[in-house]
Amino acid sequence: MPHIKRLDIEALRKDFPALQQQHQGQPVIFMDGPGGAQVANSTLQAMEGYLGRYNSNLGGAFFSSQITTDLMSKARYYAATLVNAEHPENMAFGANMTSLTFSLSRAIAREWKAGDEVVVTRLDHYANVSSWQQAAQDKGCIVHQIDVEPETCDLNYQQLASVINEKTKLVAVTYASNTTGTIVDVKRVTELAHKVGAKVFVDAVHYAPHHLIDAQELRCDFLVCSAYKFFGPHVGMMYIHPEWLHRLEPYKVEPAINIGPGRYETGTQSFEALSGMVACIEHLAALGDEELSLREKLEQSFGAYSAHEQQLSEVFLQHLNKMPEVTCYGHTNLESISQRTPTFALKIKGVDSGEMAKFLAKKNICVWSGHFYAIGLLEQLNCSEDGGLLRVGLMHYNTENEIAVFFDELKLGIKELT
C-alpha cells in the first residue's frame, strides 16, 4: 500500500477554473458537490480535444473513428481501474446512473415472478428505489424498504437481516447517502444477500468522489456511478460482475452488438464525456508517485483526499457543535467521522431551508435545499416540511476557510430569517 500524501490544497484548487472565478465581483464557494462537482482544466481540454478533432463513431476504417474506438477501450480500462473491476469488459456506460439503473432493472426483472421479493432502503436516492419498485410492480413482486437508525442514519442491518429470505431476488443499496453522508457497510449487505442467492445492486454515486471503490472486495453484483459527481462530465458507468455479463438479457436494438458490455449499452455513447471521464480519473490519480500503476496512484491520491475531507468534517462539526439551533442528521460524533462523507444534512429551528439556501446564494455560497430525491429518508426523519433539509456538501477542493465563511453567513442568515 503506497504511503499517504498530504494534499496541497492551494495547488489543487488552481486546476479548477470554477474555483478561481468571481460572480458579480465576489468569490464563490461551492458546497454543492453532492449535486455535481467542479471540473479540472485537463478534463475540459480532453472533451474539447475529442469534439474538436475526432468527433466520430465506432468501427470505421478512418483515423477519427479508430481514435474513437481506442477511446472506448481506454474509457473501459480507466473506469474498471477506478472501481477495481475484474476486467475492462465488466464496465458499461450510459447517459447517467438513473438510465443505467432503469434499463438494468428491466433486464433483471425478466427473471422475476409474482411473489418474489426485492429490498430497497430509505437511505437511498430514489433512482435506486423507484426503478426497482416499478420493475417489482410489473411482475407482482413484494418490495421491502429498510429503515435507518434514527440517531446515526445508519442502515438498520437487523431489519435487513430479518427481511431477507429465500424469495429475495435483489437488494438495492446505496454505498453512501447523498443527504446525510452515512456510509453503508456494503460487504455486510452482500454477505446477507448472497446467503439466499439474491443479487446486490450498489449505488456508489455519492461514495465515488470521496473514497476509492473496490467492487471485487465488496463482492457486489452491480455497481453504478456518475462521473459528474467525481469531477467529470455527465456520463454514467456500471460495473457488472463477470457472472452476469452474458447471463442476463438486456433489451437491445437489433442487430446491435450482443457480446461484452455493449450488451448493456444503448445507442451511441457520449464519446466526449468518456474522453473527459478518462482525463478526470487521470487527474484524480495525479497525486500518485510516478512509478506506480494507475490503481496504486488512485489509492495514494484518495488517501490524501480522504484525510483532507476528514479534517474538513471535523472542523465543520466543531463549528456546528456551537450552534444548538441547528440539527445535523447522521453521524455527528468525531469518533465516528470515518463512517460519513463530508455531506451534512441540516435543519435550522424556525428557518425554512429553501429561504436559507436563497440567503446563502446571494453571498455566492452554493448549497442545496429540499429532499435530494431521498424521499424515504426525509419521510422517516419527518423533515419534509419547511423546505426540507439544507445540504452542505464538501469535496476535497474545499477549505477550512470556506467553512468558516459559511458559518459566519449562516449565523447572519439565521438572524435575518427568524
Ligand SMILES: Cc1ncc(COP(=O)(O)O)c(C=O)c1O
Ligand atoms: C446517491 C445518488 N444516486 C443516484 C443519483 C442519480 O444520478 P444520475 O443523475 O447520474 O442519474 C444521484 C444524483 O443526485 C445521487 O446523488
